[in-house]
């Protein structure tokens with residue numbers, strides 16, 4: 609099992625990164641996919657040789673875009689990134705989009721390994737209809753993160769908030785993610801990035817290296833955040849990991865393909881710190897989880 613090495617000093621989110629709450633210019637709960645695609649489209653236009661854009665599917669005239677971001681030097685890691693599989697969890701898509709802006713537009717030397725040696729294959733809005741309607745499920749009333757083989761369970765109650773659909777892979781959105789994995793068979797890790805309510809960041813665990821990863825990343829970030837935010841000083845652990853017992857999840861499908869699944873959850877509101885959903889401090893904390901985790905993984909996992 610990998611021994612993870614956290615950066616010597618934690619990477620810190622620039623204070624210029626905006627939040628996406630009711631206090632900000634963009635209100636994510638009232639937005640739809642184009643607000644996220646605009647960020648990626650601008651990058652694809654600025655770096656046409658480095659970024660390939662494809663439309664992978666369409667749901668009720670909402671497109672599912674894919675952006676493949678090539679490394680500038682030798683390929684060491686391939687990392688598919690999926691955000692917004694649950695439509696109400698827009699903060700993860702906002703955080704990831706701002707990470708890619710920073711990666712490509714700023715010359716932060718701490719991000720060199722990610723810019724130069726990682727191929728990021730990104731589905732930024734995996735559930736565009738759900739996002740446009742601020743709902744967890746898709747247009748067919750299906751929880752997409754319960755619609756995957758191999759351990760799909762048929763739930764007779766379509767009104768259940770976790771109704772997984774009539775059969776595994778029944779949904780366009782699910783099929784897009786299956787195809788993404790088909791084209792990333794040698795991925796170092798597959799990142800399925802979500803948001804939780806008013807809870808600390810967490811990784812769900814499935815018996816892979818993610819427990820050790822969490823035990824490397826979260827204690828270091830706890831120390832950082834306790835220095836940054838006096839309100840959090842007395843909380844012993846500001847990040848956790850826990851086993852996930854649900855069935856039919858994307859993570860289970862990833863694992864069934866022999867790949868490492870990382871289900872990352874950052875808060876909608878950071879307990880003890882933030883006032884409104886996806887506000888600036890929460891987005892900064894989320895970005896620090898995302899970037900420091902990626903730096904830890906790429907510094908620690910074997911290169912291609």
Ligand SMILES: [Zn+2]
Pocket residue numbers: 693694697802803
């Ligand atoms: Zn989710």
